[in-house]
Amino acid sequence: MPSYASARELMDAVMARYRALPDYSDRGFVTARRRGRDHVIVFETAYEASGDFRFTFDRPHPYRPLRHMVTRFVVGRRGGEAYLDRRASDGDVSTQVEPDFNLAIAGATGTSYGAAHTIAGLLFPEVTGWSFRELKRPRLRSPQLIDGVWCHRITGLQHRARMVIHVGVEDLLIRRIADRRPGSEERRLDVRVSAPLSEAPRPS
Template sequence: MSSAPLVVLLIAIPMLGCHRDTGDRLPTASQILDRMATTYSECQTYTDSGTLTTTYLSDEGETREVKPFATAMIRPHQFRFEFSVEGDSQSRYIVWRDQGQVRTWWDVGRQSKQPGSLGLGLAGATGVSGGSAHTIPALLMPREVGGRALTDVTKAKRGDDQQHGDHACFTIEALFSGDPITIWIDQKNYLVRRIDSRSEFEDFTTQDSTTYDPVINETIDPSLLNFRAPWQDSLQESFGMKWFW
């Protein structure tokens, strides 16, 4: 008669142990960020298209600015980033590299420059792009692109898992340069799908939401890595000329 409780006890102990082990295997915020960083730094090709939407909140009301962007990279030497401001036909900014040559184009001033490094070229675009010129390139090429990266967040913790379109995502809630930030990271491939952040100023508040559609380690159409400054486009259209940078 006394053996029945003992059997129940012996069965219950392994079940409790399995439940505890499953919980322990859930990745921490730090582990997710480390896996994300490794994915970007080790991928051989990368492309994305995305949008940074900034909402300005003040006593005078609410305004919004939308900045589409696109990135393409083939290691070790080919790279191109471009952004513009929606509704502004004179806002296009390009940062490009092929082999040892780096060039930039900005519609403001309508001139192409040759900075000394890709890092310098992207630094010139970082502020006016709302940071999108820096965020992903700093993960792809951490030795070339300086400044704070997403891996430099503090007080990182797991948020609730979220769905971004068809993609199940971890969310990491943290502080970035003292401001709250939420990073949505694809649970399947550890690529960034969305970043939400908020900054408080004396007279206004900004809310940024950046979305990404990233692809790694797939064949890239070579045309995505052409410089394609606006003056080149117009000349090629007018005279049928081909450009190779």
């Protein structure tokens, strides 16, 4: 297991790791606190060596008595064409073809509480927006066990929000991102890849 002299060195290694992956998948959830209430969405991510990408998430109605009404969103790229699908609980389906992949991801980022952007921004250089490398005042903390996986722990600031990011010690893949101020949390479970860690380039 390599050691890292600083949080920046680890963050560079994480970025290189994602950019080297031929395949990736996960499932997870986001808990976002808004106006004193927790809102939860569940999601799945899939990426293939062809460059195809799919992020699927289910968002319940924000009004508590209507939480049983769930809208499914699917954002991604297939065969070079970017798209954003919306499938409402009443059966209404709409598909929006986007002129570029970055716009498709941006269109789903807010609705997914940022989760649509997390892995897409790491895998694809053309996806803009807040970057993992832009974390201010990063610090490398002691490892923690997250969902049975030992993880490096990085703390820092995203704008004024204090962030805590957990990255797998063995595979350098993100398992948890938490924003302490509003109390939001993103968890990545059942993370699967095809590229062994030894294939990921290390920063010089």
